[in-house]
Amino acid sequence: MTAELPPQIQNQIAQLQQIQQQIQALAMQKSQVEAMQKESKMALDELGRLADDAVVYRNVGELVIKTSKEESITKLxxxxxxxxxxxxxxSRQEERLTSRFKQLQEQIQQALGPRAQ
Structure with a gap:
């Protein structure tokens, strides 16, 4: 079927597929960032329960470094x-891509509209 389509429409379909892949990649990134954010919040909550003079250690690469509660809170x-x-x-990138996706989708549907009849 795509062999019958004009090159412009084929190009738009390819762009549509590419945008869809980008949206999926952003969704994965968003999920990862949200998970990291949740971890940071949990760590902050735990630090809040500690005494002010508590000894705190944090990972720096492959090392574990002794640090103060205040410094850990600041870094988190x-x-x-x-x-x-x-x-x-x-989120802004997602919105732009989703908007572009819908726009391309409409253009393709309009271009194919007369052909479908």
């Missing part, structure tokens, strides 16, 4: 903020 809050910004960015 920074991480949460970074993840939140990343999530907003992913």
């Amino acid at each position: 809050k920074d991480r949460e903020e970074t993840l939140s910004l990343r999530l907003q960015s992913i």
